Amino acid sequence: MSSCGSCSSTSCSSAGGEAPKGKSAKTLMQDELISSTLEKIKYKLFIMSGKGGVGKSSVTVNTAAALAKLGFKVGIMDVDIHGPSVPRLLNITGGGLDSDRGNLLKPRAYSENLSVVSMDSLLKDTDQAVLWRGPMKSSAIRQFISDVNWGELDFLLIDSPPGTGDEHMTVLKTIPDALCVVVTTPQEISLADVRKAINFLQYAKANILGVVENMSGLVCPHCHEEIALFKKGGGHALAEKYGLPFLGEIPLDPATVVAADIGKPVVDLEEDTPAKVAMLKLADSIANAAQNSLEVVSSAHV
């Protein structure tokens, strides 16, 4: 295999993207807009995982909705350009985004305390596929910050696509104080990809808030016996191995699927299902970890 394929380097400066040679006036202005937007947001939580389908979006909307219920001002920025799930999980698909008098876009409101920006709101037909390559996606993500009137927020949750691609590099580069929440499922095949994600975050010198184990165990709703569908405990063991905080575990629960399909987070359903109880506990634990994490940072700077 010729030079590029056999290269064992994990990062590649020749791979294009946003080479920071000489920034244009437009880019510099956008950088300033981004800084001033981010200054007004207390905690930025970057929800990620190496593997797809582990429930990043579900963890994102439930944590966000739970924090909003506690009275925090919360935003969700969905940087999954090809497969944005957040608007569907909150039943706010389609419909575009309005702009305010300063020509900034207004995020889409789910409730008084929770609003969302997603690629979904910018598509005329939500079944349409977005065929953008890397540099276009990076540019869109920067605009999700520079061109949106997020206002004063306690928490901005950033939902990401699977993998460790252009979207993730752009988020970490643009929001260096993001606190990363790594979501995994318990089985080995998922943990393998999550180890890559942690490796990526460590390489990028990102702040890792901790690990969440989703789809952790299933109790048969009929006979109440435990079913080891995706096993249990793998995320906990992973967190220990890497010396990372373990933030919580969410069981498999048919209520999660029902909630997803009607576009309501389980934490906003009436019934106290196993997933709802676990998600509320997780939100609490994430909020505490975020608050402690910044206390540690600021005390270290004193």
Place this chain on the structure above:
Amino acid sequence: MSSCGSCSSTSCSSAGGEAPKGKSAKTLMQDELISSTLEKIKYKLFIMSGKGGVGKSSVTVNTAAALAKLGFKVGIMDVDIHGPSVPRLLNITGGGLDSDRGNLLKPRAYSENLSVVSMDSLLKDTDQAVLWRGPMKSSAIRQFISDVNWGELDFLLIDSPPGTGDEHMTVLKTIPDALCVVVTTPQEISLADVRKAINFLQYAKANILGVVENMSGLVCPHCHEEIALFKKGGGHALAEKYGLPFLGEIPLDPATVVAADIGKPVVDLEEDTPAKVAMLKLADSIANAAQNSLEVVSSAHV
């Protein structure tokens, strides 16, 4: 939002990648190598889905292993650069690829009839994250064909990452006669992403072989009652809606997870589990559909 973000076009020529302006001599030579490799492969199956975690890799390795057991010569090309799962599912992780006398790489053998090329084999440390942006990934995928001695194959299965990104565009551009197998799970949130994937394939004028519904229903191994964890039938309904063939459905089954974690496809396990029976049936149905599909194409050309 400025020009790029508000653009409603689903494809973008300014997004970089492989602009076919004037091809270099090196690219032209690689094009030739790619053609001669692909000529020796009868059916190319592109396993894809919009969403992650629906079991693309599981469907890929089980279909491949089942076809290999039937006596077909089978290859798997894993183009999930950030999260290659295939080598782990077949317990052939790490270890590099040997090259033959013509300096071509030899795919890694799982059995006499089944061999694999994956990013995983090119990494020194398999927990290492690959931080390549789009153009680098496209280049690696082309080399997976041009620089590999695949030999004469009946089937080449191409496992892909989630989404409709650079990897997918590169595969469809490089292998225009690929037959696409779209994998979904039954719940609405997954179907939404799969509709985007189908929309993408139709836009790219790709050949869609049909739809597979994975994680379709779960029977409690204790009380044998049905559990509607991810629902059932959504993939079938989707196939009907788009007028696409329905290739089969695979139930949720703890045996799949056990098999994945020990690195053996369920079809190669002794026990006749629900997933094994369904996977063998699916492989049969995919082989038939592929054979009929090309018969149709060639009779149309007579």
